[in-house]
Amino acid sequence: MSISAAFFAQAQDVSVIRNTIDVYSNAPNVGSAKFNAMGGSNGALGGDANSLLTNPAGLGVAISGEVSGTLLISNNKNTSSYAGSSTGYTINKGDLGNLSGVMTFQLMTESAWKFVNIGINYSNQSIENYVETPGNSNLVYDFDATNSSSFGRHAYDRYGYLSKTSVGVGANYNNNLYIGAGLNFLNSSIDQSDTAIFNSLSGGGSETFSKQNTPFYERGNGFSASLGVIGKLSPNFRVGGALETPTFWNIDRSYNFYNDPIYGDDYATENRKLTSPLKATVSAAFIASKSFSLNVDYTLGLTKPKYKVYGDAETELNDFFKDNAKNLSEVKVGAEYRIKQFRLRGGYSYASSPFDALSISRYANNGDVEDNQSYNNLILSDRNALSFGVGYDFKSFYIDASYQNITSKYSNPLLYGVVDGNYEAGYYSPTRLISSDAYVVSDVKNIRNNFFLTVGWKF
Secondary structure (H helix, E strand, C coil): CCCEHHHHCCCCCHHHHHHHHHHHCCCCCCCCHHHHHCCCCCCCCCCCHHHHHCCHHHHHHCCCCEEEEEEEEEEEEEEEEECCEEEEEEEEEEEEEEEEEEEEEECCCCCCEEEEEEEEEEEEEECCEEEEEEEEEEEEEECCCCCEEEEEEEEEEEEEEEEEEEEEEEEEECCCEEEEEEEEEEEEEEEEEEEEEEEECCCCCEEEEEECCCCEEEEEEEEEEEEEEEEEEECCEEEEEEEECCCEEEEEEEEEEEEECCCEEEEEEEEEEEECCCEEEEEEEEEEECCEEEEEEEEEECCCCEECCCCHHHHHHHHHHHHHECCCEEEEEEEEEEECCEEEEEEEEEECCCECCEEEEEECCCCCEEEEEEECCECCCCEEEEEEEEEEEECCEEEEEEEEEEEEEEEEEECCECECCCCECCEECCCCEECECCEEEEEEEEEEEEEEEEEEEEC
């Protein structure tokens, strides 16, 4: 049995659903150039403060103090294709991506406890994203008998950032068992718009329409905790496991609304509370010698996103995620090879699609409505990341550089918005509105190129 996705998210802007997964359920995983060169895979290796991003037990592996800073230069390109046309847009950003440090305390006793170490890690990333879909002159909306307009273009436009500050402690027991715990504090800022332009068939002018309850602005803060363990099976093999609690988000938001029977067009504020998925990570590492190491991490979301219910909006979102969201799943592989003081690193990661297949009504290129069209990559899809890097150790100081390429392809739904007795969810201009019970669906290819440069000091 096929049920339209619109049934589950009748009044929600698609970007709210996308941001719940893309922003609030995925903490920034920006580490040092070494960490990113190895695909973010270090759950059973550890050794520095970036362990707080995967398994806090890795803090206990460190045997010397260390501080580092990482510059992130990012290139984000979206190409949206629809009705035989494509529109591409590129965003270039430069920012401080990571700061981290670990202090080691060697226990000068006869106890089996060798070290107790404290670490702090700060990760920051821009979440700016712009997807512009070209228009289609065959898609015509009739406002009345004498006024009609054709679809000109559509844009999802997002500005903002996501940051995570983690503090933790790790301990070394007899150089065979490592345990750790961490506290994570997250902050986010989102400015999001959802607009469409229609071109008049009679007057020749263009008119801009905004989706109901957009643009919206969100400022959030969240908290989570993590526990981890790493065990040596032999001098060459390690296994690890970590558990991170859900992130408990408190989100203050404001938004524009339109066509209200009492207030007309105005501005409102509200608060939302979101619980992101509980996550578990298992890891394995092979250390052939001091020259080569290999690590594999697998992370699985054990729960689904859930909003605290204040009204129909949160109920609708929870129903959508309950029925259509998959448990988050990601595998990461990373390796390092050392030639004296020179380091070569490489990594790969794969994250599965966050949603089940969904069936919706869509507009064909000729403007006709096609019912029950199924998509297995609607809104977001699986993600592949390939990375490599180099480094040089000057004994006390070191410098690392890495490159990361992230790709994904997804079907991008837009322009849906019903205006009837139960919902005011259409697209609005200052004088007119558009109600649509079908989606335009474009094909989006996203390519992200990230460059990292890290300078560090060991003491």
